[in-house]
Amino acid sequence: MAIFNEKQARPAPSNTKGIINWIFKNLLATPFDVAMTFTILAFLFWVIPPFINWAIIDANFVGTTKADCTGTGACWVFISQKINMFIYGFYPENEIYRVNIVFGLFFVFVTLFKYFGNSFITKIVIFSVYPVISFMLISGGYFGLPIVDTNDWGGLMLTLVVAATGIVVAFPIGIVLAFGRQSKLPVIRNASVVYIEFIRGVPLITLLFMGSVILPLFFREGIDFDKLLRALIVITLFQAAYIAEVIRGGLQAIPKGQYEAADSLGLSYWQKMLLVILPQALKVSIPNLVGASIALFKDTTLVLIIGLFDLLAMVHLTGSDSNWLGYDTEGYVFITFIYWFFCFSLSKYSKIIEARYNTDHR
């Protein structure tokens, strides 16, 4: 009787595993790859070490005045001395705690939203309470807090105020516009189309100019808009058109059968749209909604052109301090990092929620 003697499997050939093989396969596969790999390595070697030298090794981190900038690299003392300007603008020093409370409350509300936002109503309540409380805290005039003029708002705080207002307020307007564009009623449809195409067809900067120059002429004296409010109105109206297009994309992805099913259940137009169509459409649109929000966050920099002091404008303001001339580069690098960090995290976050809400059973 033949006995089966199990033979040990031979190990994989040495040239198909290990780091050497990985290098040959991924870096040196063809003569072209060899050339490219070495060119890129040379490029990285040319760029990265000088930057690290400048930003870390030769840089100064501690100190209080320009005299502490002794290194040949960056002087981050400039940033640490001006950090309040970068974050709060001209917000009065002893009121800054109010802004910090708003920043802190953000995390509180996110947690609340996560654990108590089970029903639609609580979601809406939590979602709308936070902006109201934040506004009361930052602007003052409530709870016996002194009023802080909007001209003193600035820095990252202003950037976040503009971006958040744009994203939150534009959202419902965008939904209505998207419904309008899909409507069967010609007047409503055409009005929506004209609005959306007009806003999307012109640069934001011309709209901001219009807001700062023409908008006041649309109202009688007595109705006075301050500079920030004008910018907020324009940014919101601008963003609404883009949100509308994103949601329209989502609406178009909903099969016709869903509309017909809702109709056959006897739902009214608004019941059908709000309870059946919109939830599905929003789910499909999440990645693009986040994309539109990132775009808006980047576009908030434009408010500096109409004279608001957002984070980007702070580079010029802090750089023009006669005690700190010549540190623009540090300022630019610092805020570049902040903008990049916000946009990059948002885009990565959108990937996560996209995966979470993906209920396709595939």
Next chain:
Amino acid sequence: MSILNNKQFRDIMSQLIVVVGLVAFLWYITSNLLYNIDQRGITTGFDFFSQTAGFGIAESPIFYDENSSYFRAFLVGLANTLMVSFVGIFFATIIGIVIGIARLSKNFLISKLAMSYVELFRNIPILLQILFWYNVVLAALPSPKQSIEITATMFLNNRGFNVPKPIFEDGFGLVILAFFISIALVVYLVKWANKKFEQTGKDTLVLPWAILILIGFPFIIYLIVGSPMSFDIPALKGFNYKGGMNYSPEFLALTFALSIYTATYIAEAVRSGIEAVPKGQKEAAASLGLTPYQSLKAVILPQAVRIAIPPIINQYLNLIKNSSLATAIGYPELVTIFSGTVLNQTGQAIEVILVTMAVYLFISLTISALLNFVNKKMEIKER
């Protein structure tokens, strides 16, 4: 049944409400507008277009001086907008395609470097990039006397980039004519090769011949006519370079930032276009015995291009709109000149801003029309 439940009645009523609301709103703001114009004594109308502008413009591709009219200034702004957009689109497309393909490279370093490029520049606001190039990078360049020389004919300094300017002499028209003739020849050659391919199935290599004809024929004519072109090389006179062509720091910062930023989006469009072609297509092509080059040319690219073109055209439109940010660094394009200087001088905000918007709206609508046309043209013809 109540009339309120009648669908037709409700449709008409809801539209009526919207119309009444819109009309009331427009009536309210226009009446206020007229009232305010009257109260503040604001001049209206477009008469200012023919008045003398009286301000200088640093760079203008068309003739302009201080005695020119506001309309002329408007044209200068428009020309600069179009020039910046054109140059930006040109470079953004090249960088975008290279980076998009590089992202799909099997070489680890190439694909990661391309990815870093996209993730870095896409997530920084374009205005910040423009200001960074202008205030940090270009401002750090040496003064004209210490210019960075490139092949002793091009000079880069903090006043801009000076390059030789070609001067066309008599007879250059013949060279241009020769160029057009060679284009016609190439078109004929391609047609001939296609016909031969359809009749015999034999592929002719056209590309090297086409390049040879396109470059060679005009060059021979150029030599025969006696080299009717010379270069005006910039030279240092006093504190700055004279002669040649000067690209200002504003122009450079704007085109750098616009091309680099828009290229990230074009790269993503190219990448997703290529990735969207199902793997089976490539395998099917291979199983038919097509070479990799044939399968790329005849199977993969035609499908990838169809997906990538619409987002790329949208990015072109975004680039044109973003060129308006030039106003932050004072490059004299449409918004800087018209919504800036002209508005301040005439005080006719409404007309000026409406005209500016109309120009951009016209460009946008033209490009969308083009996009629709392209989409229709490229639609897969199903039977």
